[in-house]
Amino acid sequence: MHCNFLLCxxxxxxxxxxxxxxxxxxxxxxxCHILSATSSLDLCVFSFSNMDLxxxxxxxxxxxxxxxxLSDKDYSAITGSQIGILRKAGICVRCDVDSxxxxxxxxxxxxxxxxxxxxxxxxxxxxxxxENILITEEAELVQPFIKEFHRLWVLNDPARFYKNLxxxxxx
Amino acid sequence: MHCNFLLCxxxxxxxxxxxxxxxxxxxxxxxCHILSATSSLDLCVFSFSNMDLxxxxxxxxxxxxxxxxLSDKDYSAITGSQIGILRKAGICVRCDVDSxxxxxxxxxxxxxxxxxxxxxxxxxxxxxxxENILITEEAELVQPFIKEFHRLWVLNDPARFYKNLxxxxxx
Numbered sequence: 001m002h003c004n005f006l007l008c009x010x011x012x013x014x015x016x017x018x019x020x021x022x023x024x025x026x027x028x029x030x031x032c033h034i035l036s037a038t039s040s041l042d043l044c045v046f047s048f049s050n051m052d053l054x055x056x057x058x059x060x061x062x063x064x065x066x067x068x069x070l071s072d073k074d075y076s077a078i079t080g081s082q083i084g085i086l087r088k089a090g091i092c093v094r095c096d097v098d099s100x101x102x103x104x105x106x107x108x109x110x111x112x113x114x115x116x117x118x119x120x121x122x123x124x125x126x127x128x129x130x131e132n133i134l135i136t137e138e139a140e141l142v143q144p145f146i147k148e149f150h151r152l153w154v155l156n157d158p159a160r161f162y163k164n165l166x167x168x169x170x171x
Numbered sequence: 172m173h174c175n176f177l178l179c180x181x182x183x184x185x186x187x188x189x190x191x192x193x194x195x196x197x198x199x200x201x202x203c204h205i206l207s208a209t210s211s212l213d214l215c216v217f218s219f220s221n222m223d224l225x226x227x228x229x230x231x232x233x234x235x236x237x238x239x240x241l242s243d244k245d246y247s248a249i250t251g252s253q254i255g256i257l258r259k260a261g262i263c264v265r266c267d268v269d270s271x272x273x274x275x276x277x278x279x280x281x282x283x284x285x286x287x288x289x290x291x292x293x294x295x296x297x298x299x300x301x302e303n304i305l306i307t308e309e310a311e312l313v314q315p316f317i318k319e320f321h322r323l324w325v326l327n328d329p330a331r332f333y334k335n336l337x338x339x340x341x342x
């Protein structure tokens with residue numbers, strides 16, 4: 001795979017950005033795909049504690065890419081979770097409260113590119129586990145993930161909970 | 172999706188097979204794809220405790236489909252794991268001992284159809300979690316998984332460990 005963006009953005013040894021530099025790896029290719037976002041990044045991930053991936057998301061946020069993050073309620077609160085840091089930076093985050101686990105690990109870049117697989121966005125997943133990530137622009141595969149993201153995003157809108165609370169108070 | 176096999180095989184109320192019957196669900200469609208195997212099933216799954224999926228694999232084994240199962244060493248030994256049952260039935264199972272976790276959750280049917288996603292083959296994953304499974308015959312997506320399965324299968328050949336032990340004794 002040809003990785004123009006990451007090489008262009010980070011290949012200089014003088015580069016002060018906080019992302020890994022130099023050799024192309026599976027991880028640098030993943031970062032490259034994430035950082036290729038120009039308009040939106042929809043991220044639906046069970047566990048998010050990897051600081052390099054967090055920095056990539058924060059960089060996109062600074063570049064005015066619209067970011068939406070859906071995560072699992074329990075795992076968003078564990079030690080090392082980046083979810084709070086993303087929230088503090090002003091990124092819109094929603095947590096699933098209904099299911100046993102919100103176990104997805106996928107992202108959709110610019111409503112076009114699907115990144116999905118077994119990999120949680122953690123350091124152990126990236127450095128130690130055997131994992132897979134599948135990246136595709138095939139609409140037949142991408143569209144169901146976009147649709148599912150939208151469904152979960154609406155379902156976990158905090159306004160719905162407040163509305164229910166007010167409604168409960170009224171009765 | 173048209174599910175000839177499962178409907179044909181299990182739609183009768185008099186059917187005595189142990190698989191779920193009747194209504195088509197995501198799970199019945201998954202079973203349908205697994206049961207469509209006619210020559211081989213390569214399964215690479217972190218955690219395997221779902222009895223319906225175990226029964227499907229055992230049915231294929233009885234039909235002389237060549238089955239290879241790769242799993243995580245630690246998780247293959249937990250309570251409810253089906254790995255021992257598959258082994259006892261004569262199915263060839265290998266466990267990854269090197270990585271932190273063998274975290275894959277994919278299957279390749281007849282060297283042609285890839286089934287991959289976030290879903291471990293457990294009851295909680297099927298019944299309670301939010302999960303995804305992506306199914307494709309796109310060679311560009313299927314081939315890397317076939318290659319990775321082959322690599323891990325060879326890497327975790329028990330004969331390699333015995334060879335190393337003998338070699339260690341000799342020196």
